[in-house]
Each structure stands twice: as C-alpha cells, then as structure tokens.
Amino acid sequence: MKLALLFGGASYEHEISIVSAITVKEKLSRFELTFIFCDQDHRFYLIDGAKMKAVTFSRGEHRKMPKLLLTQGGFEQRGMFGSKLHDMPVLNIIHGGDGEDGTIASMMDFYGIPFIGPRKEAAMLSFDKHYTKWLAESAGIKTLPYEVLHKGKNSLIQTPYPFIVKPARLGSSIGVSIVREASELDYALDVAFEFDNVVLIEPFISGVKEYNLAGFSARGEITYSIVEEPHKNEFLDFEKKYLDFARSSKVAEASISPKLVSQLQDAFQAIYLPLFEGALIRCDFFEIDGEVYLNEVNPIPGSMANYLFEDFQGSIQKLLGALPDKKEIRVHYNYIHSISQAKGK
Amino acid sequence: MKLALLFGGASYEHEISIVSAITVKEKLSRFELTFIFCDQDHRFYLIDGAKMKAVTFSRGEHRKMPKLLLTQGGFEQRGMFGSKLHDMPVLNIIHGGDGEDGTIASMMDFYGIPFIGPRKEAAMLSFDKHYTKWLAESAGIKTLPYEVLHKGKNSLIQTPYPFIVKPARLGSSIGVSIVREASELDYALDVAFEFDNVVLIEPFISGVKEYNLAGFSARGEITYSIVEEPHKNEFLDFEKKYLDFARSSKVAEASISPKLVSQLQDAFQAIYLPLFEGALIRCDFFEIDGEVYLNEVNPIPGSMANYLFEDFQGSIQKLLGALPDKKEIRVHYNYIHSISQAKGK
Numbered sequence: 247m248k249l250a251l252l253f254g255g256a257s258y259e260h261e262i263s264i265v266s267a268i269t270v271k272e273k274l275s276r277f278e279l280t281f282i283f284c285d286q287d288h289r290f291y292l293i294d295g296a297k298m299k300a301v302t303f304s305r306g307e308h309r310k311m312p313k314l315l316l317t318q319g320g321f322e323q324r325g326m327f328g329s330k331l332h333d334m335p336v337l338n339i340i341h342g343g344d345g346e347d348g349t350i351a352s353m354m355d356f357y358g359i360p361f362i363g364p365r366k367e368a369a370m371l372s373f374d375k376h377y378t379k380w381l382a383e384s385a386g387i388k389t390l391p392y393e394v395l396h397k398g399k400n401s402l403i404q405t406p407y408p409f410i411v412k413p414a415r416l417g418s419s420i421g422v423s424i425v426r427e428a429s430e431l432d433y434a435l436d437v438a439f440e441f442d443n444v445v446l447i448e449p450f451i452s453g454v455k456e457y458n459l460a461g462f463s464a465r466g467e468i469t470y471s472i473v474e475e476p477h478k479n480e481f482l483d484f485e486k487k488y489l490d491f492a493r494s495s496k497v498a499e500a501s502i503s504p505k506l507v508s509q510l511q512d513a514f515q516a517i518y519l520p521l522f523e524g525a526l527i528r529c530d531f532f533e534i535d536g537e538v539y540l541n542e543v544n545p546i547p548g549s550m551a552n553y554l555f556e557d558f559q560g561s562i563q564k565l566l567g568a569l570p571d572k573k574e575i576r577v578h579y580n581y582i583h584s585i586s587q588a589k590g591k
Numbered sequence: 592m593k594l595a596l597l598f599g600g601a602s603y604e605h606e607i608s609i610v611s612a613i614t615v616k617e618k619l620s621r622f623e624l625t626f627i628f629c630d631q632d633h634r635f636y637l638i639d640g641a642k643m644k645a646v647t648f649s650r651g652e653h654r655k656m657p658k659l660l661l662t663q664g665g666f667e668q669r670g671m672f673g674s675k676l677h678d679m680p681v682l683n684i685i686h687g688g689d690g691e692d693g694t695i696a697s698m699m700d701f702y703g704i705p706f707i708g709p710r711k712e713a714a715m716l717s718f719d720k721h722y723t724k725w726l727a728e729s730a731g732i733k734t735l736p737y738e739v740l741h742k743g744k745n746s747l748i749q750t751p752y753p754f755i756v757k758p759a760r761l762g763s764s765i766g767v768s769i770v771r772e773a774s775e776l777d778y779a780l781d782v783a784f785e786f787d788n789v790v791l792i793e794p795f796i797s798g799v800k801e802y803n804l805a806g807f808s809a810r811g812e813i814t815y816s817i818v819e820e821p822h823k824n825e826f827l828d829f830e831k832k833y834l835d836f837a838r839s840s841k842v843a844e845a846s847i848s849p850k851l852v853s854q855l856q857d858a859f860q861a862i863y864l865p866l867f868e869g870a871l872i873r874c875d876f877f878e879i880d881g882e883v884y885l886n887e888v889n890p891i892p893g894s895m896a897n898y899l900f901e902d903f904q905g906s907i908q909k910l911l912g913a914l915p916d917k918k919e920i921r922v923h924y925n926y927i928h929s930i931s932q933a934k935g936k
Contacts, residue, residue, distance in 0.1 A: 304924035579649035
C-alpha cells in the first residue's frame with residue numbers, strides 16, 4: 247500500500263514534525279512509503295528513505311534532493327526528460343502551523359490529493375484553542391473556564407491564581423506558563439505574546455487527572471485507542487514533549503473504571519463526528535469530580551499516537567480505505583447562458 | 592499599480608464570480624490588471640483582458656489561453672523557452688467555495704503572494720453561518736436565534752413558523768427557503784440539504800429592516816462605505832442576487848439616523864477587527880426595536896460592493912498598501928542539534 251509522509255512546514259513545530267515522521271516511518275514498515283519534506287520556505291523535496299534522519303534536515307542535505315511541485319493529483323518531479331507525478335495518498339504529519347491550521351488540507355483538497363489529516367474546518371477549529379472552546383460547547387462537552395487576552399490591550403484578569411497562560415494557536419506547550427502569583431504574570435504574558443497575538447488564561451488545577459484518547463472513524467465506526475494517563479512533571483514542557491514525538495513503545499493502559507472509559511469515548515465521539523472525519527486525532531481530557539473536560543484536540547498527534555494503538559499499521563490502513571470524498575461541483579453555465587440570451591449577445 | 596483579479600473556482604458561485612470580476616474590471620480602470628481564471632477543475636488560466644466576457648467561459652474559450660501554475664511568489668506561465676512569473680498582488684474575487692472558505696487564502700499565504708481577501712480563519716468563520724453565530728456572540732453582536740439540523744438526523748424544530756431554512760455554507764441565497772407552514776417543510780429541507788449536510792433554521796421576520804455596510808481597515812483606520820437599505824422582494828432569490836453581482840452604479844444612501852449609522856459602524860468594527868484585516872467585507876444587518884443584529888458577513892462581497900464606495904479605486908489602492916504581514920518563522924534546528932549531540936550522532 248502506497249503512502250507519502252508529508253512533514254516539516256514553516257512552524258515552531260517544524261523540528262518535532264521531522265522527529266514524528268522518522269518515528270512513524272519505523273511503525274509503517276508494511277507500507278510502500280514516500281517521504282516529502284516541506285522546508286521553512288514552503289519548498290517540497292523528495293527525501294531518500296535511507297536519509298530519513300534528523301541531521302539530514304538540520305544540515306540542509308535535503309536541498310540536494312529532488313524538488314517537487316504541488317499540482318493536480320500529486321507532487322510533480324520535473325526532470326531533464328519530462329516529469330513524474332507522485333500521486334499516492336498523503337499522511338499529513340506537519341504539526342502546528344501549515345499542517346494543523348488548515349493550509350495543507352486546503353491544498354490537498356484543491357488539487358484532489360487524498361490525505362489522512364484534519365480537513366480545513368476541523369484544523370482551524372482545533373488549532374485555535376479559543377475556537378476549540380466554541381466547538382466543545384456546541385458539542386455539549388465541558389471545558390475549563392477561560393479568558394481571552396489580546397496583545398496590546400490591557401485587560402483585568404479575573405481568573406484567580408494559580409492559572410495557565412497559553413498562546414491561542416500553538417501546540418506542544420510552546421509559550422505556555424503556570425502563573426502562581428502576580429509577580430510572575432508579566433513575564434508569562436511576554437512569553438505567550440511572543441508566539442501569538444491572542445492568549446488564553448485558564449485556571450491551573452494542581453494534580454488534576456489527565457487522560458489521553460486517540461481514535462478515528464472509518465465506514466461509520468470509530469476505532470478507539472487505549473486510554474493513557476500521561477506522566478507529567480507538573481506539566482509538559484516543550485523539551486519533554488519533543489521527546490514525546492519520538493515515542494514508539496506501546497504504553498500501559500490507564501487503570502480506570504469502564505464507566506470513565508465510556509465517558510471519555512462518548513466525549514471523543516461528540517467532538518470527532520462529523521468534523522474530524524479523515525483524521526486520526528488525540529483528545530486530551532481532564533477528569534474533575536467524575537466529569538470529563540476537553541483540554542485540547544491534537545488533530546495530528548505526535549508520532550500519530552502510534553503507541554496507543556494495538557494495531558497501528560492496520561489502523562492507518564483502515565482509515566486510508568475510508569477517506570471522506572470531497573463533493574464535486576459541476577458548473578453548467580446556465581445563468582450565463584440565460585443572461586446572454588436575454589441580452590441578445 | 593499592478594493587480595491580478597482571481598475569479599471562478601469550483602463552487603456553486605462560479606458563475607457569479609465571473610460576473611463580479613467583469614464588473615470590477617470596469618471599476619478599476621486606473622489599475623494595470625491581470626486576469627486569472629480558476630476553472631471548475633482547479634486549473635488556472637491567464638485571460639486576455641479583451642476576452643473578459645461571460646461567454647468566454649461558458650463557451651470554454653479560456654481553455655485556449657495560457658495555463659498558469661501556482662508557485663512561490665505568484666503564478667508561473669511555462670513556455671517553450673523558459674517561464675514567466677506573474678507576481679503581482681491578487682484580489683481574491685472567488686465567491687463561495689474555494690474563495691470564501693479559506694482555500695485560496697491558505698494557498699496565497701503558503702506561496703507568499705500578497706492578496707486582498709479574508710485570511711483563512713476569517714474566511715472559515717464567515718463561510719459557515721453556524722460559526723458566524725459563534726463569532727458574533729464572542730464579539731458581543733446580536734444575531735437571530737437559530738437551530739442547527741444535520742442531514743439524516745431527525746430533529747424536532749422548535750422555531751415557530753414562519754422560519755427560514757438555509758444551508759450552513761452557501762452564500763447568494765442558494766438553497767434558502769421561507770417555510771410558512773408544516774406542509775412546506777420537507778421540500779425546503781430537501782432543497783437545503785442538497786447543498787450542505789448542515790442546515791440552519793432562523794425565525795422569518797416579515798418586513799424586518801435590512802442594512803448593508805461595507806468597509807475595510809488600513810493602517811489602523813476603518814474606511815466605511817455608505818449604508819444601503821437593500822430593496823427586496825420579500826427576500827433575495829438567487830437570480831436576483833446574480834444580477835446584483837453585476838452592480839456598478841452607486842446606490843442611494845439609506846435615510847437613517849446618525850445614531851443608527853454609528854450603531855452599524857460599531858457592530859461592523861467589532862466583527863471586522865482584527866480577524867478580517869486584509870479584506871474588504873460587507874456586513875448585512877437587521878434592525879429590530881432599535882437594536883442591530885448581524886445577519887451575515889460577506890468577506891468577498893458581490894462586485895466588491897463597489898457601488899457603496901465614494902472612491903472605489905482609491906479604496907482598493909489604500910487597502911493594497913496596507914495588507915497584513917504574515918509572520919515569518921525561521922527554524923534553527925536547535926532541538927535536533929541538541930538531541931543529536933546528546934546521542935553522540
């Protein structure tokens with residue numbers, strides 16, 4: 247089964263996308279894989295599988311490899327004697343900007359390239375944590391209370407200490423701080439506003455129970471991963487998360503009641519359907535007083551959350567066989583015909 | 592001043608985009624214009640200005656004109672002896688799908704092409720009428736109460752008759768019906784679900800006052816158009832709206848109080864900033880009991896609402912000189928370097 251891993255992108259998560267793709271490569275040995283790298287200038291390169299190592303990119307060795315152009319049906323490789331089209335389905339593994347903000351989805355759809363990953367609306371709603379709140383509310387899923395701050399506007403923060411300050415549109419804990427008292431606030435805001443013009447404030451709940459659940463829908467049925475209780479060091483910082491993107495060993499299932507598992511699965515389904523069809527996503531939840539709260543949606547989870555699935559290769563294969571169709575619209579020029587006739591032209 | 596008009600697209604509004612572009616061409620005589628047509632198969636063509644007539648496209652004559660490929664910085668025209676890059680800024684005039692759903696914005700941003708039009712998040716939030724409700728609520732602007740229906744799910748409608756049934760993601764009144772009694776409901780739902788899997792129900796208020804206001808922000812200042820009270824035939828159907836996209840004569844300003852003008856402008860600003868920066872949009876409002884309600888946002892209004900502006904050419908020029916910058920992200924491979932060093936590779 248052919249599949250192209252698309253990774254890189256112009257985002258703060260460029261490097262973890264590389265790490266993720268390298269990990270996923272190892273986990274999809276049954277597939278006939280093609281590797282397509284998007285550099286920070288949005289140029290595409292066809293990467294030799296034997297060179298799928300982090301240093302290939304940090305040393306700039308990819309620039310000696312064939313360039314690709316995105317076009318109808320795939321990625322075109324121009325050569326001296328004609329051109330070749332790489333037209334297999336794509337697994338979008340560009341974390342953060344480009345991959346998770348709807349850009350790649352827009353381009354894949356525009357050029358008619360089948361892909362695993364969030365469609366553009368799903369991406370945009372999960373990429374911005376503020377919009378994720380709207381989405382969860384509309385799906386009837388609880389989230390923590392929050393405040394929105396805009397760069398350059400002074401706002402009186404109502405949330406009591408301690409609270410979390412996070413840029414609205416970044417994953418992987420980049421720019422996120424816990425603020426325990428007033429003296430820490432300015433620095434935390436400076437850091438967060440470095441990455442985004444919109445910042446969210448949420449209460450910090452010490453020792454809150456966290457559960458991660460991944461899954462996808464194919465042919466009307468949702469495949470759920472096991473539930474993981476992530477180990478945390480109070481809270482995950484970027485460097486720790488970075489290593490997280492290289493995870494490949496299966497983790498232990500959280501020891502929780504069947505009731506909680508089913509609450510988590512119900513919440514997952516309420517968020518997933520129908521918006522996220524075509525994607526394998528990971529939802530990160532809190533459990534507070536027996537109730538499930540959505541923390542965030544990762545529409546392209548680190549290393550595709552391979553470590554949470556019993557049969558990761560089978561899962562990707564199943565999803566690949568059931569990607570949503572884009573409705574094709576045919577134009578018949580009826581209006582122009584009738585207007586031209588009316589005008590006698 | 593150079594500017595490319597980008598029009599067409601694979602959407603139900605393909606034809607009105609052509610009509611819109613032809614109208615805008617006439618209104619931008621001071622500009623050095625290039626015409627780029629996107630056909631229903633997402634192929635781009637460079638259109639001869641002398642052939643900018645509706646029949647060029649309905650007869651398929653554009654297929655004899657030069658093909659263009661979207662690439663870094665512009666549209667590439669390949670020839671026998673090398674290629675030429677059309678790298679001027681773009682006015683996105685693709686109404687409906689592609690243009691107003693964030694696809695074109697994603698692609699322009701990805702390839703670093705400056706453009707007038709909604710950025711991807713703005714497009715996505717205004718394209719789906721359900722998301723527009725969330726946006727308005729978050730901006731503190733009233734909208735009519737509504738219900739959301741999903742295709743294939745039976746829902747008991749709570750809204751009393753008469754009500755309006757509309758597909759969530761179509762403009763130009765396509766698929767919209769007024770339902771006055773139960774016997775009309777099934778047909779109206781069938782029509783709306785023909786165009787979208789999500790449908791909105793809103794109360795129909797006979798004789799409600801409607802006001803349209805267009806505008807844009809440039810260098811920290813909003814330029815407002817005059818306020819128009821659209822003439823309506825109970826409500827605008829597609830064929831009437833179609834002709835609307837060809838409007839080029841300046842309309843009369845609505846005779847309303849300065850207070851109402853300022854209420855409409857305040858509501859416009861609350862919706863516009865900062866999300867719609869880079870776009871010239873038209874907001875359609877209702878006035879009910881002295882209060883302003885947002886009906887919908889047209890992030891690429893028909894014929895760019897030229898007929899509402901005192902100095903349309905000057906307005907486009909002003910906006911073109913103040914397009915938002917896309918934040919450039921540079922990757923330094925610090926993490927990969929540090930990890931490679933730690934691993935001794």
